[in-house]
Amino acid sequence: MESAVIEKYRAREYNFCMKMTLLGTGTSHGIPCIACSCAVCRSEDPHDKRLRCSAYVTNENPDGTVSSLLVDIGPEFRIQALRSGIKSVDAVLLTHSHADHLHGLDDIRIFSHTLGSDRLSELMRTNPENAGVDPKLLANSGKRGIRLYANENTIKDVKNRFDYIFRSDTQIGGGKPKLELVDCRTLYSCQPEEFGSIKATPIPMKHGELDVTGWLFSVKSEDGTVHSIAYLTDCSFIPESSINLLKENGGNIEHCVIDGLRVKPHSTHFGFRQAMEVAERICPRNTWFIHICHLMSHEEIKAYASEQLKDFPVLKKIVSEGGFVGPAYDCLELSV
16 A cells, blocks of 8 residues: 555656655664664564654756755764765755754765855856856855754754864864854744745744754645645644644645654654644645654554544545555655
8 A cells, every 4th residue: 555655646747846855764763773672673674774864855946956955964864865865955954953863964064065066066057147046056055055944942052062163263175064054933934945946934843842843845836836745853742833834835735744753652752643633634645654763663553553544534534545644764755
């Protein structure tokens, strides 16, 4: 059923194509966990091998350029980038500053230097007068470096943990990333940030007592309809105002990638049923659990989600019409 759903939406013909690749779908320990010999950690099913959570969003723009956004940058980012063949990053969008979502930041430097310069040269060659090229892409490939969007507390943590990046008395050249920090709170009450044809809307959420940011990525088709992917990891509460923000800006939410740690409730994460409760209100075409721990295998989570659908009439109807509710996995590609 799962593979049939995936092939179904991959096979559709679109006037546009935005793609999100899930670079990692595991909880902060990753799976397999260090020093653990449980059945899931010993599993040979590739769906049970989970790096720490991160996502890569791309979209081909009308001018032929490709916008590329990175959501979170954990300690395994180098492995994830090589595995998925990432060649460019125009901006980094952070959900929060926990180590499993931030501590690969130094590896962004290759995109803010060598590849950034190559990208700028390509844009200048193909668009000698910058006609039709998003100025943000030019700026991000040049002197200022890559823009990093996060809330105020996350920006403070970035400056503290990676202080060498922002000090003038540390190494120069390619020895540290070039970053421009942007407080995403400035986007809450105005127009979403635009990266080529992608609109990125920050979604305020709670991760226990911590303020974190979900992200809604939207593109518009030729007939004017909006299609979106919501990325909502590491959350235990999403306020009504944020649910409304998703509905108002999301149009047709094709995919909701949402925190789903385990069955048992957790103080700072959604469990599977809590994730389904939120999805029942958002009504996405497909709901994908991420930030999954090692207590259940991929197949067991699929079976559990299917059994729970009886309590969620909206999701049950969506699934009966070809949608999906269940676990995501590393390298899954979601398209709209």
